[in-house]
Amino acid sequence: MWASMVGLIKQVSTGITPALGITMIFSCSAVLVFTIFRFPDFKKISKKYLVLSSLLFVACELCFSFAIALTKTSQQAIEVSIINYLWPSLTIFAFVIFKELKFNLFIIVGLVFSVSGIIFIQAGNDGFSFQSIAANFDSNPVSYILAFFSAITWTTYCVVTKKMSNGHNPISVFFIILAITLWLKLLFSHEPLVFPTEPMIFLYILLAGSAVGLGYAAWNVGIIHGNIPILVIASYFTPVISSVIAMFVLQTHLSTIFWQGTAMVTLGSFICWLSTNWQSIRSRFNKLSF
Numbered sequence: 001m002w003a004s005m006v007g008l009i010k011q012v013s014t015g016i017t018p019a020l021g022i023t024m025i026f027s028c029s030a031v032l033v034f035t036i037f038r039f040p041d042f043k044k045i046s047k048k049y050l051v052l053s054s055l056l057f058v059a060c061e062l063c064f065s066f067a068i069a070l071t072k073t074s075q076q077a078i079e080v081s082i083i084n085y086l087w088p089s090l091t092i093f094a095f096v097i098f099k100e101l102k103f104n105l106f107i108i109v110g111l112v113f114s115v116s117g118i119i120f121i122q123a124g125n126d127g128f129s130f131q132s133i134a135a136n137f138d139s140n141p142v143s144y145i146l147a148f149f150s151a152i153t154w155t156t157y158c159v160v161t162k163k164m165s166n167g168h169n170p171i172s173v174f175f176i177i178l179a180i181t182l183w184l185k186l187l188f189s190h191e192p193l194v195f196p197t198e199p200m201i202f203l204y205i206l207l208a209g210s211a212v213g214l215g216y217a218a219w220n221v222g223i224i225h226g227n228i229p230i231l232v233i234a235s236y237f238t239p240v241i242s243s244v245i246a247m248f249v250l251q252t253h254l255s256t257i258f259w260q261g262t263a264m265v266t267l268g269s270f271i272c273w274l275s276t277n278w279q280s281i282r283s284r285f286n287k288l289s290f
Contacts (some may be wrong), residue, residue: 016194019185019189021069022066022069022182023183023186025205025208029209033217037171037172045168056157058181060153060157064150067080071143072140076143079258081147082261082265084147084154087155090155092272106272110273110274120260158223161223162224169224171217
């Protein structure tokens, strides 16, 4: 579900204005998530957790969605999405800081690989140079900054949810607050509301809304009740799958440099997971050797 979001969101924002496209997508998501999860029992949920997680969720989704919607080209949309995919490594690192996972030096190695992959992608065919990176950033700084803040806020959201949710899942509340926020922003911005008329745009909105809603709902259930390292490693392959889907949806070409950078991001995240589970993996290999 997550892997298909980038291409679908960009496709919708191209057919109509970015702000209206994002608003309609998350409104669709809110309806879907509420239909499945309904309202939680507010008496059992920590008010501190509800407020903090709501703010983080809304901030993350606004940053990520507008980072994609405000890109100037299809290629740029895919590059910006890769920056956002720093969050798996950052999430592992955050769980180590908050003592949810044990520290290992290879975590630093994994983070270096992930960051290097981002630099590799941004440098492009011209090779690594600070001038090249600065030029790519200067072409659309807002999208790149929003993508980075999205990764940071999502990492924080994951930690807060794991430590403060106490097994409760108010995901429907988050989506409703987000949808209301987007509609208020749209109305007060006095932007012309030019609704789509093409059936394909409506189809993309429904598909994007379903992908966003079901993707985040599934992740929220996993982060609350599941195994964190296994859950995060499953997300490591999202950048590659997302890039492939976006390539077909947006009908764009991805260079060898791009795929090499994507592989580095994925490898870095995998190293982070491996480092936090090395003792368990080694013990299993020892058992097999006998």
